[in-house]
Amino acid sequence: MTDVAKNNSACFSGHRRVHFDMTESYMGDIMQRALKSAISAAIADGFTTFYTGMAKGFDIIAAEIVLEQKYATAAQLRLISVLPFSGHEDGFGKPWHKRHDNILRNADEIISLNPGHTPGCYHERNRYLVDHSNRLICLYSGKPGGTKHTHDYAEKSGIQIINLWPQIIAQDPLHQQQPS
Numbered sequence: 001m002t003d004v005a006k007n008n009s010a011c012f013s014g015h016r017r018v019h020f021d022m023t024e025s026y027m028g029d030i031m032q033r034a035l036k037s038a039i040s041a042a043i044a045d046g047f048t049t050f051y052t053g054m055a056k057g058f059d060i061i062a063a064e065i066v067l068e069q070k071y072a073t074a075a076q077l078r079l080i081s082v083l084p085f086s087g088h089e090d091g092f093g094k095p096w097h098k099r100h101d102n103i104l105r106n107a108d109e110i111i112s113l114n115p116g117h118t119p120g121c122y123h124e125r126n127r128y129l130v131d132h133s134n135r136l137i138c139l140y141s142g143k144p145g146g147t148k149h150t151h152d153y154a155e156k157s158g159i160q161i162i163n164l165w166p167q168i169i170a171q172d173p174l175h176q177q178q179p180s
Contacts, residue, residue: 004049004078004132010042011051011129013150014058014139014164030171031058031139034164036065038137042067042162050076050131054089054103055146058139063103080132081107084125085114126150135160139168161163 038063039050051163052063070077081104089100104110113128114121126146130136136154140147140163152163 006132007134008047009049009051009133010047010135010137011133012059012062012137013053013126013129013147015141015143015145015147016055016057027168031164031168032061034168035062038162038164039065039069042132042135043075044139047135048076051080051082051133053125053129054081054083054100056092060096060099060103064099067103067106078108080109080111082114082125082128083091083110084121085117086112093144122146125148127153130154130157130159134160135162137162139164141165
């Protein structure tokens with residue numbers, strides 16, 4: 001593995017299932033624009049290395065945006081894919097599996113933490129992401145799960161957290177508060 005400066009590195013975490021489709025909906029478009037803006041802001045702040053945990057949904061979308069930015073700009077960006085274990089994507093379904101494989105083909109580095117599934121391997125992957133980063137860009141709704149654990153670990157680790165959930169959900173007409 002190449003030695004990467006933690007200060008210039010960011011990682012991603014987000015719920016795989018949220019109340020909107022992340023790719024084919026109005027809210028998915030809002031989420032992707034917010035994510036693209038957060039990645040552009042990170043690049044402007046000097047972040048050059050991005051770690052993705054390669055989970056279906058937010059992680060894969062974030063990696064695709066990093067790759068778009070890498071090829072569209074002159075910035076020297078690196079994408080590092082961190083797999084909890086080899087073959088973790090086997091149950092993704094064809095469209096997400098194809099996107100996953102495309103990212104791996106274009107990643108600057110692939111780190112597989114375990115040869116097969118082990119108890120706690122997803123938490124191990126999430127801690128790895130945070131331990132090698134100085135900023136977490138996340139889609140965290142407050143609900144339990146891996147993203148909550150990653151968010152809480154990042155908070156305890158003292159890295160900067162950019163949570164896109166509040167700005168995205170504020171644009172959802174189904175969640176706007178009614179005047180009392």
